[in-house]
Amino acid sequence: MRHFLTLKDFTSAELQQLIKRAIELKRMHKAGEIYQPLKNKVLAMIFDKSSTRTRVSFESAMIQFGGGSIFLSPNDTQLGRGEPVEDSARVISSMVDLVMIRTFEHQMVERFAQYSSVPVINALTDDYHPCQLLADMQTYLEHRGSIAGKTVVWVGDGNNMCHSYINAAELFGFDLNIATPVGYEPDADIVSASKAKISLFNDVVTAVKDTDLIVTDVWASMGQEEEQKKRERAFAGFQVDDSAMALASSDALFMHCLPAHRGEEVSAAVMDGQQSVVWDEAENRLHAQKALLEFLFSA
Ligand code: CP
Ligand code: NVA
Numbered sequence: 413m414r415h416f417l418t419l420k421d422f423t424s425a426e427l428q429q430l431i432k433r434a435i436e437l438k439r440m441h442k443a444g445e446i447y448q449p450l451k452n453k454v455l456a457m458i459f460d461k462s463s464t465r466t467r468v469s470f471e472s473a474m475i476q477f478g479g480g481s482i483f484l485s486p487n488d489t490q491l492g493r494g495e496p497v498e499d500s501a502r503v504i505s506s507m508v509d510l511v512m513i514r515t516f517e518h519q520m521v522e523r524f525a526q527y528s529s530v531p532v533i534n535a536l537t538d539d540y541h542p543c544q545l546l547a548d549m550q551t552y553l554e555h556r557g558s559i560a561g562k563t564v565v566w567v568g569d570g571n572n573m574c575h576s577y578i579n580a581a582e583l584f585g586f587d588l589n590i591a592t593p594v595g596y597e598p599d600a601d602i603v604s605a606s607k608a609k610i611s612l613f614n615d616v617v618t619a620v621k622d623t624d625l626i627v628t629d630v631w632a633s634m635g636q637e638e639e640q641k642k643r644e645r646a647f648a649g650f651q652v653d654d655s656a657m658a659l660a661s662s663d664a665l666f667m668h669c670l671p672a673h674r675g676e677e678v679s680a681a682v683m684d685g686q687q688s689v690v691w692d693e694a695e696n697r698l699h700a701q702k703a704l705l706e707f708l709f710s711a
Contacts, residue, residue, distance in 0.1 A: 414711040415525045417534045419579040438699040448478025453509040455481040460515040469697035501527035531708040546700035551693045560585035562624040570598030581608035591619035620659045653679040
């Protein structure tokens with residue numbers, strides 16, 4: 413049995429295969445082909461944080477695959493009233509076929525996985541967001557071909573998405589520039605553990621130069637709402653705008669996991685501009701996660 417808690421749970425070859433499969437599943441779906449490998453199977457979805465894309469994509473994936481899903485929020489479960497993660501994992505996994513979790517502490521998904529009798533998927537923690545990277549890598553491949561040997565720049569907060577980009581750099585073979593304000597760098601242990609070429613910057617101009625993909629994310633992630641004002645001040649100058657895009661390669665793409673704050677981390681012109689592939693990126697959550705569900709179920 414396999415879990416998907418970070419990208420590093422899979423090999424490069426498995427990830428490449430998974431992205432290829434996502435593209436094939438997308439083609440089949442668009443062609444109206446019915447494919448139901450998870451008939452009568454159930455995915456439990458534990459959400460301790462809000463979601464639009466993750467919930468809709470996983471629920472749709474399970475319906476299209478012939479199975480079903482159960483949405484579990486802390487307001488309605490005993491987990492939310494303090495039932496231990498270990499006990500909940502044993503009970504929930506005894507009744508379903510796969511579990512997906514979005515929560516705060518990354519350790520929670522690790523503990524759950526340890527006691528689960530079925531595969532567990534990390535659908536975002538404070539530290540990582542691996543499902544988003546599957547969609548991002550699929551989107552780059554569809555638009556520009558292989559990302560291996562390219563240079564990606566992460567602009568903004570050294571957050572969960574940034575950490576998953578650090579993992580992706582090693583597994584998909586690209587160089588990664590990271591531009592953050594001082595004090596908002598990614599976790600030093602995650603950076604130093606990477607075998608990829610990771611370069612840290614505290615300014616956007618140098619980091620963005622000649623890159624092939626520009627990625628950003630909100631300045632205050634879920635759980636950091638009270639820091640919004642402080643972060644707006646700290647991140648001044650870290651907006652991805654036309655002047656930043658102009659420094660990148662002429663065929664560079666722009667990605668954002670969404671939800672986006674136009675006028676903060678990205679200008680409206682870039683978000684809605686020619687180089688932005690954010691809508692394909694969001695849609696690919698569905699296709700990439702279908703490939704993930706199929707893989708984990710048959711692993
Ligand atoms: N990108 C992403 O995970 O979106 P949601 O928070 O809407 O699920
Ligand atoms: N970094 C953001 C990503 C949202 C999909 C957050 O954790 O809120």
